[in-house]
Amino acid sequence: MSAKKILGQYFTTRYTWLMPQVEEFIVQSKCGVAYDPFAGQGDLLQAVTGLGDIQKLNGLDIDPKLNWKLNDSLMGIPHINNAIIITNPPYLAKFSAKRKKIADSLKHYYQQSGFVDIYQLALFNCLLSAEHVVAIIPETFINSRFPQRYRLAQLTVLEENPFTDTENPVCVACFDGRIKPAAEIEVFKNDSYIGSLGDLEKHRLIPRNNLDIRFNDINGQIALRAVDSPDPRSPIRFLPRGELVYDLKSIKDSSRLITLISLSAEWDEAIPQIIQISNNILSEFRQITHDILLSPFKGNKKDGERRRRLDYKSARAILEKAMGATGLLKGNFKESYYEEKESLLNQR
Numbered sequence: 001m002s003a004k005k006i007l008g009q010y011f012t013t014r015y016t017w018l019m020p021q022v023e024e025f026i027v028q029s030k031c032g033v034a035y036d037p038f039a040g041q042g043d044l045l046q047a048v049t050g051l052g053d054i055q056k057l058n059g060l061d062i063d064p065k066l067n068w069k070l071n072d073s074l075m076g077i078p079h080i081n082n083a084i085i086i087t088n089p090p091y092l093a094k095f096s097a098k099r100k101k102i103a104d105s106l107k108h109y110y111q112q113s114g115f116v117d118i119y120q121l122a123l124f125n126c127l128l129s130a131e132h133v134v135a136i137i138p139e140t141f142i143n144s145r146f147p148q149r150y151r152l153a154q155l156t157v158l159e160e161n162p163f164t165d166t167e168n169p170v171c172v173a174c175f176d177g178r179i180k181p182a183a184e185i186e187v188f189k190n191d192s193y194i195g196s197l198g199d200l201e202k203h204r205l206i207p208r209n210n211l212d213i214r215f216n217d218i219n220g221q222i223a224l225r226a227v228d229s230p231d232p233r234s235p236i237r238f239l240p241r242g243e244l245v246y247d248l249k250s251i252k253d254s255s256r257l258i259t260l261i262s263l264s265a266e267w268d269e270a271i272p273q274i275i276q277i278s279n280n281i282l283s284e285f286r287q288i289t290h291d292i293l294l295s296p297f298k299g300n301k302k303d304g305e306r307r308r309r310l311d312y313k314s315a316r317a318i319l320e321k322a323m324g325a326t327g328l329l330k331g332n333f334k335e336s337y338y339e340e341k342e343s344l345l346n347q348r
């Protein structure tokens, strides 16, 4: 296995991450030292040279070939006075380390920390070492329950890839020393402000799990193409099963991208309506949240926007709302869904 894969040596050679708001954060920190404890070739340190009060650069790495002071920064990061950490640490999820058969060499990091991805341990150590931290990390961070996420000052979803050798979707997370309410954490998509983290989190799709909806059932009446295709005209969609162009034998318990979903037979007549309402709910959700609560999918669409995947938990929440909006639910369920009905039916 190459050092590149084991040590996550994907260098941030392009400056697309240094958006105006990130630059402003670095300047406002008034720190005099830029410090990368996973320094690689030093590209991030180069990018901020001369910015604001930065006068000194400091790097560490575990790989002696890179000529920095040696340190295992996954075990601990020495504190430096007046430093802002600016880094892109290695990423490796525990499940993919197992798949790539490199779990043994990294086992102690996962075991000691309890984190499911190496980047989370790296970030945790950065936040212990410095008050101000700018970290380029997987975009999936937004949906994670990282313990110190309320130290964020701003979060930028980056659509233009800062790497030349991987398409991993990333965001730029800027932390200061203060724990704050989600309403004070600013979220950007590229260089545009899209709202506070608090505003966005209000729209999370959370299923109630009280209706019989089965995913990956080859007898299902509803098809779901759960990933945006590269063609912007073909986004994630709920469809009648007959319109799905796909070998149905490929649908298994583990399918996450294309599937069939079954509802009990009493819903048969309402299926076209449920599909239509579900697509309306999805498109409104995507608009209101600027798409950032949906999981990122590798590679962008042809128009440069990030491809997204609808996870089945969120798909279930959408179907539940749509079933409620048909007005066909009985008893207590009916009341709880009634309020959403009018607005959903009136959308196109």
Ligand SMILES: C[S@@+](CC[C@H](N)C(=O)[O-])C[C@H]1O[C@@H](n2cnc3c(N)ncnc32)[C@H](O)[C@@H]1O
Pocket (backbone or CB within 6 Å): 007, 008, 009, 010, 011, 012, 013, 036, 037, 038, 039, 040, 041, 042, 043, 044, 060, 061, 062, 063, 066, 071, 072, 073, 074, 075, 087, 088, 089, 090, 091
């Ligand atoms: C994703 S690269 C990023 C390099 C640089 N920060 C950049 O953005 O271009 C991660 C770097 O962390 C180093 N690294 C991996 N594990 C490390 C560890 N435990 N301690 C310190 N550095 C490590 C790798 O050698 C690699 O240079």
